[in-house]
Amino acid sequence: MDTVKKPLRADARRNYERLLQEARRAFAAHGVDASLEEIARQAGVGIGTLYRHFPTREDLVETVLREGFDTQAEVARELLDSPEPLSALKTWLAGMGEQSARYRGLPDLMVDVLNDETSPLYASCHAMRDGVSHLVERAKASGELRADVTVNELLVVLHALSWASEHLSGDKGLERLLDLVFAGLRAS
Known part of the structure; x- marks a missing residue:
């Protein structure tokens, strides 16, 4: 069985890029549950083309x-x-919170994905999670972060704060919420 992907033809590559561009726009405007049919339509392709490139949402x-x-x-x-x-x-x-808040519905999706090994997002989420785990352990070792705090707890709190910051006015909503949370996370 040949597992090497053939390069896309020029027209297929353009369709792929347009689909990604429209998906970014649609996810920012309508959340990660945006209509796939509308994404395809805005990209100027049929829904079958979208599914050929991306078999699932x-x-x-x-x-x-x-x-x-x-x-x-x-x-x-x-x-x-x-x-x-x-x-x-x-x-x-x-930084991660800003990214999570960029697309409505993303925090919920990411919390679900962290526990679903079959999800296409699982590997990406866990690579990112592994990166922050070293920061957490370093902050604990320095005595600045409570020893009982886990990475998963921090990520769930972060996603909750990202969701909450969507409902606060002003640019500093997430930063303010993080300040409040970190006041409770400091080792005493």
């Missing part, structure tokens, strides 16, 4: 999100060199 969402998740994993690696472990963790969480 999660495949499309994963492709749209993968770049951001990969970036967040890299940011976590870079922040490991920070002299202030708790500040580094908060910086990472703020």
Whole structure:
């Protein structure tokens, strides 16, 4: 069985890129449950073309999100060199929270995906989760973060804050909520 993917023809590549562009726009405007038919229509292709490139909604969402998740994993690696472990963790969480809040419905989806090994998003979410786990352990080792805090708890709290920040006015909603939460996460 040949597992090597053939490169896309030029027209197929254009369709693929237009679908991704329209999916980003639709997810930002309507959330991750946006109409796939409308995404295809706006991209100027039929729904069959969308499904040829992305057999499921999660495949499309994963492709749209993968770049951001990969970036967040890299940011976590870079922040490991920070002299202030708790500040580094908060910086990472703020960046991830901004990404989570970008698409309505994404926080719910990500919490579900962290526990679903069959999801196309599982690998991307866990690579990102593994990156932040080092920041969490470093903040605990420094004595700045409570020893009983887990990565999964922080991610669930982050997704809750991302959801909540959608309902606050002003640009600093997520940052303010993180400040409040971190006041309770500090080791005493």
